[in-house]
Amino acid sequence: MIELRTPAEIEQMRPAGRFVASVLEATAAAAGVGVNLLALDRLARDLIRSAGAESCYIDYHPSFGASPFGKVICTSVNDAVLHGLPHDYALRDGDVLSLDFAASVDGWVSDSAITIVVGTPRDEDLRLIDTTTHALDAGVAAAQPGARIGDISAAIAGVALADGYTINTDFGGHGVGRTMHGDPHVPNNGRPGRGLPLRPGLVIAIEPWFLETTDRVVTDPDGWTLRSADGSRGAHMEHTVAITESGPIVLTARMP
Template identity: 80%
Template sequence: MIELKTPDEIEQMRPAGRFVAETLTALADAADVGVNLLELDRLAHDRIRAAGAESCYIDYHPSFGAMPFGKVLCTSVNDAVLHGLPHDYRLRDGDLLSVDFAASVNGWVADSALSVIVGTPRDEDARLIDVTMRALDAGVAAARTGSKIGDISAAIAQVARGAGYSINTDFGGHGVGRTMHGDPHIPNDGRAGRGYPLRPGLVVAIEPWFLQSTDKIVTDADGWTLRSADGSRGAHMEHTIAITEDGPLVLTAR
């Protein structure tokens, strides 16, 4: 069921958005050569405790997960792009790291993700991240009262296809509120003018993710981490936004 938030409820969601944005910034700053993925997860866990927030991930167990997630971050490295389960791995020079983080503050959820290059960048990785960020910006710009879900999807796809990337629609954006995942689903490809109409009070996460040379994914042995089928690298960007009469409000702006 799709739920619309009142202006007061959207204001109540701002602290969650700020907390998630500030935590992702801290994690991006901490991601350096030699840093263990488990250290990043501990950093996020410490921030959750200090803020009196709640993790949306640690007990998360959807139908596609092999078990409760058990960590507070998704850390996906190189050919991993989504749902990366933090494990004993030290970041290396040139790694492409995607971090996805969601938390609840005062009962309201925000969800966001970013991708960064650790150490020395590779041109193809920098381009992939740039295109993914531009696709997110295009999706947000299309999220206006009177438009449709398909307008967001089409705007994302136009950026990706213009850069030569194919698109997987198994996972995408979603509604956000008291829980992390709700209706509507927002695929990263679609037809403009189609789908659910965007109304003031709709709060969603928009999250483009692309792989360098495929749109096929496989599940890692940990039962969670999704990797490219051909070993190519991936990037992931996400913001939680609210639809308002004045345009999209990015609650997780960094």
């Protein structure tokens, strides 16, 4: 069911957006060569506890997950791009790390993701991250009242295809509100002018993710982590966005 939020409710969602952004900033800053993924999960867990927030991940068990997630942040490294289950792995120089985090504050949820390079970057990784960032920006810019879901999807795809990347539509954006995942689905490829009209009060997560040389993913034995089918690296960016009369508001905007 698609729910529209009042202007007052969108204001009530802002603290969750600020908190999610702050946790991503903190964990990205802490992610250095030699830092263990489990340490990043502990940091996020401590920040949740200190803020009196609630994790959206730890008990999360959708149909595609092998078991409850059990951690509070997704840490996807190199060829892993989505749903990376934190495990005993120390980050290495040149690793590409995607961090995906959602939490509830006072009953309202926000969801966001960022991809960084740990240590020395490779040009091809920076190019992939740059394209994914620009695709997110394009998707947000297209999220105007009176437009349609397909306008967001087409804007994202236009950036990716122009840079030579292919697109997987199995996983994409989604509605956000009292729960982490709701209607509507926001695919990363589509036709402009098609799909659900974007009405003021709609709150969605827009989340482009691309792989360097494929659009196929496989699931790790952990039952969660999604990796590229050919071992190429991935990038993932996401913001929670509210559609308003005056345009989109990025609730999870990070400090510049």
